[in-house]
Amino acid sequence: MLRVPKVPKVPRAKAVWCGAVIAAIVLHAPVHAQTVDPRIEKLVGSISEARLQQLLQKLVSFKTRNTCSDPTAPDGIGPARQWIYDELKRTSPKLHVSFDTHTVATVRGCTGPIELRNVMAVLPGKTARRIYVSGHYDSLNLGPRGQQAGNAGGAQGAGGAQGANRPGAAPQAPGEAPAPQAPRPVRDPNIVAPGANDDGSGTVLSMELARVFAESGIEFDATLVFMTVAGEEQGLVGAGAHAKTAKDEKIPIQAWFNNDIVGGSRGGDGIIDGATIRLYSEGPEDSPSRSLAMFAARIGARYVPSHRVRLMARRDRFSRGGDHSALNAQGFAAIGFRESRENYAKQHGPDDTIDGVDFRYLAQNARVNAAGMAVLALAPPPPSVVNPRGAPTIDRAPSGYDAHLRWQASPGAAGYRIFWRNAWAPDWEHEIAVSNVVEYTLPHMNIDDWVFGVAAVDGAGHESSVSAYVAAPATGGG
Numbered sequence: 137m138l139r140v141p142k143v144p145k146v147p148r149a150k151a152v153w154c155g156a157v158i159a160a161i162v163l164h165a166p167v168h169a170q171t172v173d174p175r176i177e178k179l180v181g182s183i184s185e186a187r188l189q190q191l192l193q194k195l196v197s198f199k200t201r202n203t204c205s206d207p208t209a210p211d212g213i214g215p216a217r218q219w220i221y222d223e224l225k226r227t228s229p230k231l232h233v234s235f236d237t238h239t240v241a242t243v244r245g246c247t248g249p250i251e252l253r254n255v256m257a258v259l260p261g262k263t264a265r266r267i268y269v270s271g272h273y274d275s276l277n278l279g280p281r282g283q284q285a286g287n288a289g290g291a292q293g294a295g296g297a298q299g300a301n302r303p304g305a306a307p308q309a310p311g312e313a314p315a316p317q318a319p320r321p322v323r324d325p326n327i328v329a330p331g332a333n334d335d336g337s338g339t340v341l342s343m344e345l346a347r348v349f350a351e352s353g354i355e356f357d358a359t360l361v362f363m364t365v366a367g368e369e370q371g372l373v374g375a376g377a378h379a380k381t382a383k384d385e386k387i388p389i390q391a392w393f394n395n396d397i398v399g400g401s402r403g404g405d406g407i408i409d410g411a412t413i414r415l416y417s418e419g420p421e422d423s424p425s426r427s428l429a430m431f432a433a434r435i436g437a438r439y440v441p442s443h444r445v446r447l448m449a450r451r452d453r454f455s456r457g458g459d460h461s462a463l464n465a466q467g468f469a470a471i472g473f474r475e476s477r478e479n480y481a482k483q484h485g486p487d488d489t490i491d492g493v494d495f496r497y498l499a500q501n502a503r504v505n506a507a508g509m510a511v512l513a514l515a516p517p518p519p520s521v522v523n524p525r526g527a528p529t530i531d532r533a534p535s536g537y538d539a540h541l542r543w544q545a546s547p548g549a550a551g552y553r554i555f556w557r558n559a560w561a562p563d564w565e566h567e568i569a570v571s572n573v574v575e576y577t578l579p580h581m582n583i584d585d586w587v588f589g590v591a592a593v594d595g596a597g598h599e600s601s602v603s604a605y606v607a608a609p610a611t612g613g614g
């Protein structure tokens with residue numbers, strides 16, 4: 137049973153009958169988008185600040201989780217990843233826990249081949265489509281901040297990784313040669329690297345979500361994967377290896393929620409913001425990742441109204457990167473959550489300690505992730521709005537001046553929601569619920585002036601992300 141908050145009613149619209157096109161009958165029930173599933177409310181509410189703290193306390197007790205460090209050290213990355221594995225296994229018998237192991241011949245900053253082990257916990261759903269949440273467990277200590285000043289553009293990280301650039305440095309344009317710099321000092325990967333916020337915060341967030349989803353008793357349609365990733369600081373190596381395998385083996389990754397540096401509410405400039413989180417997504421507008429980000433913000437606002445998701449229409453911050461980009465590179469929809477106010481002085485150094493993590497804030501960020509993942513995993517998959525050649529199934533029929541939308545039926549859908557906005561607007565402005573049909577006509581709506589999209593909705597009101605009608609990207613032009 138769904139609780140429906142008071143919302144304005146959708147204006148009654150006339151069914152449109154035009155020649156052979158029979159348009160859907162618009163439902164005039166309260167807006168589906170406002171329905172709240174009490175089971176999801178309960179799941180979101182069961183996220184525990186105390187457990188997040190306990191998990192992080194343990195994680196930072198290992199001396200280092202540096203990818204290049206000695207995996208046989210008694211207090212290093214080897215025992216740390218084994219603890220993550222054991223803790224996930226202990227959490228629930230419903231979770232299928234494994235090491236996702238990749239041996240990489242050369243990893244920047246490391247000596248010799250490196251065995252990377254992502255730790256993954258799978259909660260099987262009714263279907264194979266997968267929704268991931270992740271944080272990277274590897275950590276980095278480039279030395280005290282003063283010693284890092286000359287490392288812009290170099291450091292231990294590769295392009296796109298956290299370690300690639302110091303945030304204070306001027307961004308390097310694509311293709312631009314890096315500025316000359318002093319030779320890099322040889323760093324010892326075995327020194328203390330607590331990585332409490334970067335990215336212990338995303339790691340324990342993913343581990344806590346594994347618990348609440350497994351214990352929820354909800355049978356999800358999608359398969360959920362809770363992933364702690366290795367090798368992020370060396371150039372997204374662990375996520376990249378996983379993404380490549382997934383692409384090669386045609387594993388249907390529908391969505392990936394990446395969390396990296398999501399525990400600090402006090403910026404290095406002293407500004408405090410514990411009520412918002414930034415969410416980055418690769419463009420262009422209406423790309424699968426951008427659509428996923430808009431969905432996560434919309435659902436987050438419904439289940440965690442006190443916490444605002446700030447959508448950022450860019451892949452990531454200047455000169456910084458994260459694991460979601462490794463998924464994007466293989467064609468998967470993936471988004472990156474980042475705390476609103478970073479403290480650069482604490483990152484990639486010995487001061488990234490647990491006292492810099494605000495667990496109330498981290499728990500709110502976890503709740504926003506959980507709400508989006510739960511709705512996405514219960515809703516039908518988003519409908520396909522392209523023909524086999526990839527062209528959008530939208531035209532001006534029947535009058536030549538109408539918006540005629542067609543889509544493929546989504547398994548499990550009981551109805552659909554049609555969204556539209558001015559072609560200059562960043563987010564959806566209008567929506568209507570329609571019945572279980574596969575086409576709809578909006579008379580005298582010029583398809584060149586509006587962006588249209590459609591989402592699938594199940595009988596209980598869980599809606600998918602929106603599939604937008606967009607022209608196929610130009611080829612060859614980048």
Ligand SMILES: [Zn+2]
Pocket residue numbers: 272298334335368396397
């Ligand atoms: Zn990071």
